[in-house]
Amino acid sequence: MMIEIKKVSKAYKNNMVLKDISFEIETGKLTVLIGESGCGKTTLLKMINKLIKPTKGNILIDGRNIKDIDDIKLRRGMGYVIQQTGLFPHMTVKENITIIPKILKTDENKINEDILKMMDMIGLDESLLDRYPSELSGGQGQRIGIARAFITNPDIILMDEPFSALDPMSRVSLQDELLKLQSSLHKTIVFVTHDMDEAIKLADKIAIFDNGELVQYDVPENILKHPANDFVKNFVGKKRIWTSPKYIKVEDIMIDKPVTCLPSYSIFYCLNKMKMMKVDSLMVVGDNNKFLGVLYVESVTDKSAMNKPASEYMLKDIPTVKKEDSIMTLAKLVTESRFSNIPVLDDKNHLCGLITRSSLITALSQQFLEEE
Ligand SMILES: Nc1ncnc2c1ncn2[C@@H]1O[C@H](COP(=O)(O)OP(=O)(O)OP(=O)(O)O)[C@@H](O)[C@H]1O
Ligand SMILES: [Mg+2]
Known part of the structure; x- marks a missing residue:
């Protein structure tokens, strides 16, 4: 179910609350709409299920303009979770969850089966089914709201700040539940x-x-x-990436052009090169920058080495990383390894960079140096 938002605008009288919005919401993915209060998030969400009509533009679902789809039919194909649960206070939890399946005249046994499955999936005890919404905690209420949105197995689920009223602990656990649900259901x-x-x-x-x-x-x-402008930059905050270190990759912090030598170069030449470039090792590479080994200055101990080739003194079996590896993988490797330099290789073992202990420390210390 791809949702296409095409040049959508919304005005209330002279107030343009959404201005020429175009983007595609991908099938089976979780897309987040974010922005400050009043920026038009709820308005856009409600346009997808036709609770609000655009002033201009179109919304297509799987290529079909929603203008041409019956309102009720459209909404039945979409789960909708609103802030503060939106549960009906005079109905029990069970009645709340099953309201749509009952309208759809789903078989009673099937409903009962589905409801137990749902309660299990969202981590709630079935003893809650006979309670009223006022007898639930905020987190339990939100879980019921989610169950109600998922039970008819709709392809699309709209969620409007479903967790914002919760304390941080319940919030985190509901986020985890949602990720778990999504990893198996791909709505x-x-x-x-x-x-x-x-x-x-x-x-x-x-x-x-x-x-x-x-x-x-x-x-x-x-x-x-790569925040697109200052607004995004401020909204994200410079330090945010350090709360998600999995997004920091080896290629973000590696030295792009490490100092190299060919395996045939003499140790004399190599030591000179190290001295000139102020490094303590050289990456030994063959044709097309293929990685062969690392020549460390301390590996050369005897004078008789001077005329011998680098290939005789280089170390070959050392840990390497890929550009796409995360900084966490790297930190673990560096901690466990006795080597101070970790070559970065591509899929064909070509050298594309180098991580040194000091480049890693420099990168890691950014989080303490950068001001918000
Ligand atoms: N029925 C309405 N008539 C006039 N203006 C409205 C109406 N509904 C919403 N607005 C205005 O449209 C703008 C966008 O509202 P919307 O509810 O989409 O914001 P939001 O991004 O969801 O904000 P929040 O994070 O506070 O929920 C706001 O300035 C709001 O005051
Ligand atoms: Mg809103």
């Missing part, structure tokens, strides 16, 4: 929040809105590393 989820940490944790892609405009739409990693 097309549109999730509104104004919490960047929540967005980065949950999103496959993040759409950032500022004052009715879509300012950046990208994967969390790119939002963190």
Whole structure:
């Protein structure tokens, strides 16, 4: 179920609250809409299920303009979780969850089966089914809201700040539940929040809105590393990436052009090169920069070595990393390894960079140096 937002604008009288928004929400992915209060997130979400009509532009689902789809049919194909649960106070938990399946005249046994499955999936005891919403904690209520959205097995689920009223602990555990659900169900989820940490944790892609405009739409990693403008930069905050170190990659902190030599070069030549370049090792490479080994200055102990080739003194079996490895993998490797230099190789073992202990420390210390 791909949702295409095409040149959508919304005005209330003279107030343009959404301005010419275009982007595509991908099938089976969790897309987060984020921005400050009043920037138009809820408005956009409600346009997807036709609770609000765009002033201009179109919304397509799987290529079909939603204008041409019956309102009720459209909404039945979408789960909708709103802030503060939106549970009906005079109905029990069970009645709340099963309201739509009952309207759809789903078989009673099937409903009962599904409801137990749902309660299990969201981590709630079935004894809660006969309670009323007022007898639930905030977190339990939100879980029921999620169960209600998922039970008809819709392809699309819209969630409007579903966790924002919760304490941090319940919030984190509900985020985890949602990720778990999503990893097995792969729904097309549109999730509104104004919490960047929540967005980065949950999103496959993040759409950032500022004052009715879509300012950046990208994967969390790119939002963190390449904010599109100052608004995004401030919204993200410089230190944010350090709360998600998995997004910091070896290639972000490696030395791009390590000092190299050929295996045939004499040790005399190599030692001179090290002295001139002020390094304590050389990366030994063959044709096309193929990585062969590392020549450390301390490996050369005898004078008779001077005329021998680098290949005789280089170390071959040393740990290496790939450009795409995360800084966490790297830190572990450096801690466990007795080598201070870790070559960075591509899939074909070509040398593309070098991590030294000091480049790693410099990178890690950024988080303490950079001011918000
Ligand atoms: N029915 C309405 N009539 C007039 N203006 C409205 C109406 N509904 C919303 N607005 C205005 O449209 C803008 C966008 O509202 P919207 O609810 O989409 O914001 P939001 O991004 O969801 O904010 P929040 O994070 O506070 O929920 C706001 O300035 C709001 O005051
Ligand atoms: Mg809102």
